[in-house]
């Protein structure tokens with residue numbers, strides 16, 4: 001089945017990490033987020049991947065080239081990011097039968113997509129405790145009757161998981177009216193499909209929508225769990241590697257280091273001497289974790305250095321970040337409440353007891369900087385020696 005992957009969005013809720021990179025290209029367990037989405041589609045039997053690109057498109061094109069694991073890849077461009085139905089319109093001329101649509105920033109299990117593809121026309125749904133912030137499916141006689149956006153009185157616990165199989169005719173329904181928030185929405189195309197055809201709800205076992213920075217951390221936690229131990233880099237005799245740790249060729253682990261898996265050290269990463277890397281950590285290409293540094297449950301993107309005497313917990317550090325000696329991250333509130341982050345001007349709960357900081361590309365902290373839980377540093381931001389950063393900058 002032809003599978004359209006929507007990957008054109010600007011990822012504004014993910015700022016500053018998406019300042020100069022498309023959200024689907026952010027690293028999850030060492031590979032772009034969207035490559036995990038594409039894997040699940042290929043494993044479920046996609047015959048062609050049609051990837052809609054727009055914002056920072058070049059990296060996406062370059063990453064995939066003309067095929068993904070033997071399946072042909074076609075690119076199409078959405079010139080302006082005017083909504084998900086508009087994105088699908090950019091793919092219309094390539095469609096020639098029933099087709100699947102996936103969000104390029106969502107993680108799926110391949111078994112779930114297999115079931116979705118087999119049941120088409122179909123909608124993937126995830127069972128959630130509180131569906132009031134989702135599109136919620138109402139069903140009748142085992143078919144989808146309606147999808148209600150953010151209902152105060154939800155008709156079910158089945159939330160729309162942004163995975164669909166459409167009928168061939170649905171490509172004629174894409175010229176929907178502009179929604180109240182000024183976008184052309186895929187849910188309006190879904191509504192017309194539900195009216196015209198019998199659409200099956202398919203409950204997914206696991207799903208993650210990666211919209212905000214802590215969800216990138218969750219994605220990394222999920223996909224690092226799938227790693228098998230493999231140590232091909234240069235590891236000092238006195239270093240201890242515990243559990244499912246991948247040390248890629250070209251990565252270096254120096255003396256006195258302890259690494260507890262799951263963890264992935266990519267090519268050119270250097271750890272130690274005397275450093276402690278704890279579970280669910282991704283150290284991207286050419287990263288450095290130096291002497292007396294502890295890193296836990298974090299993503300360090302390519303070229304980022306934390307060279308001396310620091311603690312980094314539950315955090316996402318963009319590309320080419322440098323932490324001055326003694327920079328420490330708070331990742332727990334003393335009232336034990338969930339850490340909050342400002343997303344597009346609103347304070348939002350991460351629903352995580354432990355969450356550290358989000359740091360944009362090229363930011364640099366001075367020595368002995370303290371970063372409070374939930375703080376965001378913009379791309380290129382700096383701090384002064386001994387500074388305590390309590391608010392975003």
Ligand code: TTP
Nearest residue numbers: 006008009010011012013081082083087104105
């Ligand atoms: P969203 O997550 O709603 O949008 P976004 O990715 O731009 O992020 P933000 O809201 O933080 O700005 O989009 C869902 C999926 O659809 C996602 O994979 C991106 C894709 N998309 C497009 O391809 N084109 C668009 O115009 C929009 C709005 C989204």
